[in-house]
Amino acid sequence: MFYADPEVSNTLDDLLSGQQAVQHLPNVVAPVAEATRKVPSDEGSLHQKQSLDLVPDDCGAHLLPSLALSLPLSAIGKSPSMKFLIEYYEKVISPVIVAFDGPTNPYRTHILQLAVRSETLQHAIAALSASNLRIRRGQDASSCTRHRMTDSTYGNSVRRSAMAHTLLDGGTDQIPQTSPYEPSSEELFHKSASIKALNQQLADPNRRLDDSVLATLLMLCLYHICDTGVGKFKTQFAGVKKILAMRDNAAGMDSKATNWLTIMFTWFDAMTATVNNREGQFMDDETEWSAFNGDKWALENLAGCDAKLFKTLARLGRLNLLSQNKSVSESRRPSSPPRPEAAPSNSKPQDFYSMKHNRYDGNGWSTFIGDDDTRLNERGPRSQFWKEWSDVRRELQEWSLGPPTIFDSAAKRGDWQDLSHISESFRYSALLYTERLAYPQLPSSHPNFQNLVTQALFHISNVKSDVFLLWPLFITGTECVSEEGRHLIRERCLSIQKDSGFFNNISGLELLERVWRDDATIHGLGIGTGAMMGTGERVSVGAHGFKWRKAMEKVDGEYIVV
Numbered sequence: 001m002f003y004a005d006p007e008v009s010n011t012l013d014d015l016l017s018g019q020q021a022v023q024h025l026p027n028v029v030a031p032v033a034e035a036t037r038k039v040p041s042d043e044g045s046l047h048q049k050q051s052l053d054l055v056p057d058d059c060g061a062h063l064l065p066s067l068a069l070s071l072p073l074s075a076i077g078k079s080p081s082m083k084f085l086i087e088y089y090e091k092v093i094s095p096v097i098v099a100f101d102g103p104t105n106p107y108r109t110h111i112l113q114l115a116v117r118s119e120t121l122q123h124a125i126a127a128l129s130a131s132n133l134r135i136r137r138g139q140d141a142s143s144c145t146r147h148r149m150t151d152s153t154y155g156n157s158v159r160r161s162a163m164a165h166t167l168l169d170g171g172t173d174q175i176p177q178t179s180p181y182e183p184s185s186e187e188l189f190h191k192s193a194s195i196k197a198l199n200q201q202l203a204d205p206n207r208r209l210d211d212s213v214l215a216t217l218l219m220l221c222l223y224h225i226c227d228t229g230v231g232k233f234k235t236q237f238a239g240v241k242k243i244l245a246m247r248d249n250a251a252g253m254d255s256k257a258t259n260w261l262t263i264m265f266t267w268f269d270a271m272t273a274t275v276n277n278r279e280g281q282f283m284d285d286e287t288e289w290s291a292f293n294g295d296k297w298a299l300e301n302l303a304g305c306d307a308k309l310f311k312t313l314a315r316l317g318r319l320n321l322l323s324q325n326k327s328v329s330e331s332r333r334p335s336s337p338p339r340p341e342a343a344p345s346n347s348k349p350q351d352f353y354s355m356k357h358n359r360y361d362g363n364g365w366s367t368f369i370g371d372d373d374t375r376l377n378e379r380g381p382r383s384q385f386w387k388e389w390s391d392v393r394r395e396l397q398e399w400s401l402g403p404p405t406i407f408d409s410a411a412k413r414g415d416w417q418d419l420s421h422i423s424e425s426f427r428y429s430a431l432l433y434t435e436r437l438a439y440p441q442l443p444s445s446h447p448n449f450q451n452l453v454t455q456a457l458f459h460i461s462n463v464k465s466d467v468f469l470l471w472p473l474f475i476t477g478t479e480c481v482s483e484e485g486r487h488l489i490r491e492r493c494l495s496i497q498k499d500s501g502f503f504n505n506i507s508g509l510e511l512l513e514r515v516w517r518d519d520a521t522i523h524g525l526g527i528g529t530g531a532m533m534g535t536g537e538r539v540s541v542g543a544h545g546f547k548w549r550k551a552m553e554k555v556d557g558e559y560i561v562v
Contacts, residue, residue, distance in 0.1 A: 515548060
């Protein structure tokens with residue numbers, strides 16, 4: 001079912017190994033070109049107007065904003081179909097891939113500025129647009145409808161995006177109708193053309209440093225998120241980090257485009273690492289950059305998550321590995337001493353749907369089982385895990401959203417409350433994550449988990465701009481045991497899918513459905529979670545408690561759950 005393409009991975013593998021990037025596409029592209037030649041003449045004419053002999057992108061030069069903004073959108077792309085797909089990206093996709101859209105949305109301004117003189121980037125954008133168009137066409141217009149709050153900035157963006165899709169798709173026959181379940185020849189053509197040109201740029205020591213290279217890699221990453229939600233993301237992100245390191249050593253390579261592109265790569269990498277059993281690759285320098293919260297298009301506007309909170313979330317993948325006694329990179333930040341815990345609680349799971357739940361101390365702190373307290377002072381092989389676990393947990397407990405000073409634009413539009421609900425959704429989901437690492441043997445029905453599920457669902461239900469809400473939905477969903485809660489999560493995933501046309505939301509929901517089916521099987525057999533996992537030291541390896549691992553194990557690649 002999933003389509004995993006190794007082309008970009010192969011390119012970046014060469015770069016990481018210190019060799020020059022290959023000059024030609026791998027053999028897997030040959031059938032694509034052949035298939036393109038065999039399409040009917042009325043469809044094949046779309047490709048005859050375009051040539052794979054691309055004009056090289058400008059070497060190492062940043063396009064002046066005044067030049068790009070003085071050109072109309074129609075100036076980007078040589079063929080009618082390319083121009084259509086660029087316009088589709090600008091009007092349909094870019095408004096709904098940020099939490100809070102605006103006139104200076106960098107997915108619109110920076111990407112299109114760079115695309116003016118980069119055919120490599122143009123083809124990557126076209127591949128993404130063709131994929132998104134195919135998936136949107138295949139959606140049942142009557143399914144997953146949900147009332148959109150009229151006072152939501154994101155709701156307005158969704159409506160504008162949907163109207164643009166209807167007008168563009170209904171008013172032109174530029175892109176033929178194809179099966180919604182397989183990549184079309186149009187998107188495969190553009191993806192292959194982009195990768196071929198990207199290979200050539202990566203082979204050139206000067207051209208590989210151009211902003212358009214990073215932008216192209218981001219568009220190809222989004223293509224895989226849109227197409228299947230599965231890809232060779234670890235290799236791609238490692239290549240991006242290598243390119244950023246090269247740029248750091250070159251004078252004058254820092255730009256606003258570089259900053260926000262780095263933010264998005266760091267975001268995608270860190271959140272992907274948490275569910276794919278690895279450590280984030282941008283953990284040290286990149287996550288400390290002031291660009292995360294010092295710019296109009298910092299993380300808050302882009303993803304709807306507080307930047308300070310994200311720096312804690314970015315440590316979860318590392319914490320997961322430590323729980324398994326696996327090696328991790330050297331940490332530059334000291335761990336805080338363990339925090340003394342409260343006495344055990346016998347409180348019952350609270351009813352989210354009655355809206356009568358208590359907020360405890362406002363931080364969702366669920367107490368430990370008394371006989372496990374000694375593990376915080378453990379001196380064995382997992383001592384580093386417990387030290388960092390305590391540090392991460394403390395940061396999550398003590399976090400609160402600051403005043404709306406760095407997020408001026410959203411505050412003016414009345415979206416500050418939405419930022420709070422999104423960030424709290426991530427925070428309580430992260431607390432669930434750490435709780436599962438600490439207690440892999442406990443069933444999901446235990447109050448330690450359900451108290452946090454209750455809090456997470458409360459904030460999730462109040463989020464309006466849910467473009468990047470899949471991670472909280474996924475983490476919370478794996479521990480949610482009530483049918484009402486699962487229904488809310490299911491409907492929210494389907495709603496985000498309908499709004500965005502990105503298939504990763506369906507991929508994430510399919511994983512949750514497998515987890516829930518397994519839960520039902522285990523419950524029917526009368527077997528508890530701890531019994532299924534065994535007893536003794538083996539159950540103290542935290543990551544074994546993550547239910548999604550079994551569902552993911554047969555996939556060649558990584559799920560990107562964002």
